[in-house]
Amino acid sequence: MGDYYYQDTVIVAIKGFKIEMLKIQTFFTTIDFSNNTFRGEIPNINGRLKSLKGLNFSHNQLTGTIPPSFGDLSNLEC
Structure with missing residues (x-):
């Protein structure tokens, strides 16, 4: 597989769909913070991601507005 893949398998749930990923790229592009009972302001995500x-x-239980740095996440899908 070369240096660009791990050999692990993972199931990713996004937008209500479950996707089985058989070859995980070394740069993973999804972060799931759901169901963690986080409270307070929405964290400021680093725009360099x-x-x-x-x-x-x-x-x-997050509150507040979406931080402006989210606007720098140009590949984020809706």
Whole structure:
């Protein structure tokens, strides 16, 4: 497989769909913070995470507005 893949398998749930990933790239592009009972302001995500495509904060108790740094996440999918 070369140096660009791990050999592990993972199932990713995003937007209600479960996707089985058989070959995980060394740069993973989804972060799931759901169901962690986080409370308070939405954290300021580092805008340098340019490859980030999926970010899930659902089922927490976050408040406030979406931080401006989210606008720098140009690959984030809706």
